[in-house]
Amino acid sequence: MKIKILDSKISNINSVKNMIEWIGYEAQVVEDLKKIDCNDRIIIPGIGNFGSAMKYLKEKGLADQIKEVALIKKNPILGICLGMQIFMNESEESPGEKGLELIDGDVKKFEINDQNFKVPHVGWNTFKGHKNHTIFNKLDYDRHRYYFVHSYFVKCKDSSNILASTDYGIKFTSIINKENIFGFQFHPEKSLKYGAKLLKNFCEFEV
Numbered sequence: 001m002k003i004k005i006l007d008s009k010i011s012n013i014n015s016v017k018n019m020i021e022w023i024g025y026e027a028q029v030v031e032d033l034k035k036i037d038c039n040d041r042i043i044i045p046g047i048g049n050f051g052s053a054m055k056y057l058k059e060k061g062l063a064d065q066i067k068e069v070a071l072i073k074k075n076p077i078l079g080i081c082l083g084m085q086i087f088m089n090e091s092e093e094s095p096g097e098k099g100l101e102l103i104d105g106d107v108k109k110f111e112i113n114d115q116n117f118k119v120p121h122v123g124w125n126t127f128k129g130h131k132n133h134t135i136f137n138k139l140d141y142d143r144h145r146y147y148f149v150h151s152y153f154v155k156c157k158d159s160s161n162i163l164a165s166t167d168y169g170i171k172f173t174s175i176i177n178k179e180n181i182f183g184f185q186f187h188p189e190k191s192l193k194y195g196a197k198l199l200k201n202f203c204e205f206e207v
Contacts, residue, residue, distance in 0.1 A: 050099070
């Protein structure tokens, strides 16, 4: 098994690669998903603009490759931050630009009236799991924390796709899941041992 990290030009992938190797797995940066083994795990990091990211993925044929890997080959696939948001139908950040539509829902902009909660949401925060799942195996809920940087959040139409939520002026979804498809709104690669544990659980996830 290899962990394939898609270099979609929408993120700095080095920190993800370093974290995967630190937890003991072989990480390989790839520019497309044409040669994916049935046992491989796929990670799609992302930062930046939803519309620009989707236009690039479509122009390079990567959007269709991601859909094939996720929906047909059924490889475990993880989107991080913007990489999670592009799994949805569309985003308020880029009206009219369709996402990958892997999970039914949209991306909304934070509208918080409390001055104690600045936008973008930057810094350390926690989440609350909504159901039992192997992604949470051996997680230290008393101490865990994760690093967030975002102005938009996902809103799932089906609550069964919500694995965890986070409070920041409002309650928003911070982990999504549908069968082999996962998304983290936070950056596990920047979240020390707590992010490392979640990534390890993803690497060991069995469909």
